[in-house]
Amino acid sequence: MERNDAISILNDVSEAVHLLEGPSRIREFLRQVLRLQPLPLHSVARSTSLTVPVASALRRELEKRSLVARKGGIVLTEYGLKLLESIGVTETQIPRLQSGYPFPAWLNPVVEKLDILLSSRPGPDFSLDQSHAETATIAMRAAYLYEHDGIEGKDLLFLGDDDLTSLATIIFAKEFGLQLGSVVVFDLDERILEFVQEICRSTDCDIETHCLDLRERIPGHLRNSFDVFVTDPPYTVTGLSLFVGRGIEALKPGVGRQCFLSYGSRNPSDAVKVYASIVSMGLALQEVVPEFNRYVGAQMYAGVSNMIRCVTSDGTEAIIPEDLSTLYTDSRKRS
Amino acid sequence: MERNDAISILNDVSEAVHLLEGPSRIREFLRQVLRLQPLPLHSVARSTSLTVPVASALRRELEKRSLVARKGGIVLTEYGLKLLESIGVTETQIPRLQSGYPFPAWLNPVVEKLDILLSSRPGPDFSLDQSHAETATIAMRAAYLYEHDGIEGKDLLFLGDDDLTSLATIIFAKEFGLQLGSVVVFDLDERILEFVQEICRSTDCDIETHCLDLRERIPGHLRNSFDVFVTDPPYTVTGLSLFVGRGIEALKPGVGRQCFLSYGSRNPSDAVKVYASIVSMGLALQEVVPEFNRYVGAQMYAGVSNMIRCVTSDGTEAIIPEDLSTLYTDSRKRS
Numbered sequence: 001m002e003r004n005d006a007i008s009i010l011n012d013v014s015e016a017v018h019l020l021e022g023p024s025r026i027r028e029f030l031r032q033v034l035r036l037q038p039l040p041l042h043s044v045a046r047s048t049s050l051t052v053p054v055a056s057a058l059r060r061e062l063e064k065r066s067l068v069a070r071k072g073g074i075v076l077t078e079y080g081l082k083l084l085e086s087i088g089v090t091e092t093q094i095p096r097l098q099s100g101y102p103f104p105a106w107l108n109p110v111v112e113k114l115d116i117l118l119s120s121r122p123g124p125d126f127s128l129d130q131s132h133a134e135t136a137t138i139a140m141r142a143a144y145l146y147e148h149d150g151i152e153g154k155d156l157l158f159l160g161d162d163d164l165t166s167l168a169t170i171i172f173a174k175e176f177g178l179q180l181g182s183v184v185v186f187d188l189d190e191r192i193l194e195f196v197q198e199i200c201r202s203t204d205c206d207i208e209t210h211c212l213d214l215r216e217r218i219p220g221h222l223r224n225s226f227d228v229f230v231t232d233p234p235y236t237v238t239g240l241s242l243f244v245g246r247g248i249e250a251l252k253p254g255v256g257r258q259c260f261l262s263y264g265s266r267n268p269s270d271a272v273k274v275y276a277s278i279v280s281m282g283l284a285l286q287e288v289v290p291e292f293n294r295y296v297g298a299q300m301y302a303g304v305s306n307m308i309r310c311v312t313s314d315g316t317e318a319i320i321p322e323d324l325s326t327l328y329t330d331s332r333k334r335s
Numbered sequence: 336m337e338r339n340d341a342i343s344i345l346n347d348v349s350e351a352v353h354l355l356e357g358p359s360r361i362r363e364f365l366r367q368v369l370r371l372q373p374l375p376l377h378s379v380a381r382s383t384s385l386t387v388p389v390a391s392a393l394r395r396e397l398e399k400r401s402l403v404a405r406k407g408g409i410v411l412t413e414y415g416l417k418l419l420e421s422i423g424v425t426e427t428q429i430p431r432l433q434s435g436y437p438f439p440a441w442l443n444p445v446v447e448k449l450d451i452l453l454s455s456r457p458g459p460d461f462s463l464d465q466s467h468a469e470t471a472t473i474a475m476r477a478a479y480l481y482e483h484d485g486i487e488g489k490d491l492l493f494l495g496d497d498d499l500t501s502l503a504t505i506i507f508a509k510e511f512g513l514q515l516g517s518v519v520v521f522d523l524d525e526r527i528l529e530f531v532q533e534i535c536r537s538t539d540c541d542i543e544t545h546c547l548d549l550r551e552r553i554p555g556h557l558r559n560s561f562d563v564f565v566t567d568p569p570y571t572v573t574g575l576s577l578f579v580g581r582g583i584e585a586l587k588p589g590v591g592r593q594c595f596l597s598y599g600s601r602n603p604s605d606a607v608k609v610y611a612s613i614v615s616m617g618l619a620l621q622e623v624v625p626e627f628n629r630y631v632g633a634q635m636y637a638g639v640s641n642m643i644r645c646v647t648s649d650g651t652e653a654i655i656p657e658d659l660s661t662l663y664t665d666s667r668k669r670s
Contacts, residue, residue, distance in 0.1 A: 003488075024562075024591030024646075028484050088488015088514040095441060097482045099624075101434050147432045149363050153338075153423015179423040227359075255603050256359030268590050268648035271619035279614050284606035288623040289434075311359075313603035 001086040017057045020267035038073030049265035110139045122191040129234040129328050130162040132296045138165045142172035150228045155181035159231035170205045186212045214246045215324050232262035235329045238321045241277045245318035257312040262293045264305040282316035336421040352392045355602035373408030384600035445474045457526040464569040464663050465497040467631045473500045477507035485563045490516035494566040505540045519543045549581045567597035570664045573656045576612045580653035592647040597628045599640040617651035
């Protein structure tokens with residue numbers, strides 16, 4: 001196959017599935033298959049940062065053109081191999097690089113405790129873009145907070161906490177004898193707040209909960225009160241901006257207050273909007289860790305999301321979006 | 336010690352050393368010492384993202400107040416321990432989390448070859464903000480490019496290459512039998528271009544070099560020509576914006592072209608400017624890896640810098656700064 005023919009096939013496939021990530025993402029898709037075939041759809045979706053429905057549509061199109069087939073997972077056909085070869089991609093013996101924050105064995109006791117405590121948690125309310133992070137993930141969030149000095153003696157705010165990261169944090173702190181400042185949870189979902197209180201009673205821990213709709217301003221006595229906020233906001237850019245804006249309003253003034261933000265990968269043009277929003281509020285990025293968070297059975301964003309760590313600068317200021325009608329994915333679909 | 340007294344001591348120290356990172360960074364400094372004491376100044380500078388001169392001024396101030404002392408490295412005094420305790424920070428048995436991209440043993444043959452080939456490289460020209468990345472770092476950059484599909488069959492541009500990442504990339508490709516598209520280096524420093532050509536002759540590799548001052552527009556035939564650009568720009572925000580802008584001009588049109596950018600940590604307010612510049616040009620952040628790059632003997636930025644990986648969106652467009660008089664740190668000092 002000629003290089004130009006291969007490129008035009010990739011362009012055609014990209015147009016056929018309306019892929020916002022462009023033909024280069026299809027190349028990556030095929031390359032992942034080459035490296036690890038046979039590959040389950042979920043894995044390739046995750047490693048190419050595509051949602052499962054998009055990855056599935058892409059697989060269908062690639063099958064239609066006989067570039068891939070199914071054999072205990074996605075595999076390349078001879079034709080698919082030829083296409084890759086013509087654009088320079090061949091099989092190699094290069095191992096995958098290790099990256100991110102691998103889960104350490106010493107965290108297992110925390111995960112085991114959480115698995116027991118959270119077994120009776122309320123199910124996710126999808127209309128609020130809830131989807132539960134795995135217990136290993138929320139334990140890792142607590143460890144990550146500790147690693148980056150976000151726990152000891154600090155006043156912590158969890159903005160929307162269906163993942164129950166607040167509970168993971170106090171269990172983590174208890175396990176390792178850490179002192180916490182105040183721990184506060186805001187959520188719109190009473191079921192979550194009640195569950196947090198129930199676990200606090202049974203474990204003799206202290207978390208303050210407030211039922212708040214973040215579309216409204218947060219009460220005065222809760223503003224300028226925290227060292228750290230932690231959030232895994234709704235999937236829309238509006239949702240992200242609103243939650244981060246309210247988080248900033250809740251932080252104490254001054255440089256170096258912390259924001260730990262879990263957020264899925266977006267197509268390039270939405271990703272620009274996401275980071276433009278973060279930067280416009282004067283938050284300074286410190287780290288972006290792909291695939292840090294894993295979610296139970298979530299199809300959106302291939303069940304993974306990034307950990308984005310920021311600190312406040314001297315120009316940090318909340319900017320609340322004016323139009324809050326499309327806060328949740330659901331409302332966006334309906335409108 | 337009372338918590339409020341501790342906080343006001345941290346505030347005083349922060350003001351005494353004019354720390355743009357604020358008192359929370361001093362807390363982190365002391366906390367790092369607690370976790371790993373006795374700790375060399377370089378290590379604590381690196382892990383708190385402070386330059387060595389700033390970390391050194393901070394240590395002096397902390398010594399003056401009897402919070403730390405020197406005993407085979409920085410150690411906490413009894414008084415320092417009391418201060419930390421009063422703000423909730425105590426000694427724990429929690430191990431450090433592993434993070435980033437650990438160097439894999441299978442890359443050693445590449446590093447060994449580079450060590451031999453680069454032994455006669457030209458020394459850094461500090462007036463151009465040059466400082467050599469370690470050979471292990473440039474080998475890791477090549478492996479990272481490969482991991483993220485930035486090598487095979489791709490047309491690659493290295494924008495300023497005193498680190499010689501271009502050579503690391505072709506040696507890596509040769510070692511593992513990878514096909515490359517065109518490999519092009521732009522630099523202002525003829526010594527570097529000559530050295531690259533010399534190594535290419537002796538290893539039978541092919542790199543095209545161009546002596547260019549990026550303050551000038553790049554020649555038409557080199558615009559819209561590359562899939563990937565790699566750069567480790569001057570330390571100033573102007574330098575970053577100029578190099579990234581020229582990189583964008585050199586990329587082929589379309590979504591998903593790649594930018595691999597090495598850049599040191601900045602104080603929060605400058606970090607906001609850095610990412611605002613990246614985002615304003617429509618680049619979509621994919622990953623930010625702290626301490627990915629290590630430099631030989633560099634005092635600036637504690638000898639480490641971040642790897643920032645971006646892709647183009649459909650709104651990507653170069654924005655070249657109007658005032659280019661403060662491109663290099665040196666010019667900034669002089670002005």
